Amino acid sequence: IWRDLPDLPLKLIQYSDFEIAEDEVLMPESENENEIKKILSRLLKLSYDILELEDDRSKSSEIRRAGALEIIAEINNFYVVTDSKLTFIKSINSSNTKEQYSALTGLDNYYRTTDDEIDEKLLKNLNLIIKETDDRTVASVCLQIQINAGLIDELSAVFSIDSAKTDIIRKFDKV
Secondary structure, three states: OOOOHHHHHHHHHHOOOOOOOOOOEOOOOOOOOOHHHHHHHHHHHHHHHHHHOOOOOOHHHHHHHHHHHHHHHHHHOOOEOOOHHHHHHHHOOOOOHHHHHHHHHHHHHHHHHOOOOOOHHHHHHHHHHHHHOOOHHHHHHHHHHHHHOOOOOHHHHHHHHHHHHHHHHHHHHHO
């Protein structure tokens, strides 16, 4: 169910007949007359509840936690979800690779849809993730976040990926 659940918010919004106001806030488990908004709000609550559970490092936990972050990110495409940024930041250093990737993707989405600026601590964290990861997609998302926040341009990101790729090759050459 967690593989398909993150697609539900988009499907509900696409096939519903209501307007979403610009900068409309949606809170977890808020009461709403509109049934679709009520369902979305409950999905937010479920997602936050899943993230509050202890990560037992099982495959099921990995899928649930990543799916919860994907739901929050998807709803954040249409509504302002007030704690989304902090939620994504809490998970970007997860040892759970799917959770980390979902959190970074959510953060990328957040910076694509807001004018919020990246603070120095987050920037250092993103650069550390780029330096330490062996996963090119993770590094790419970290760089895309910086592009969306206006810190670097696409050409700088390409050079960073090429540099990271060279560093990975050097690591394997030493082994």
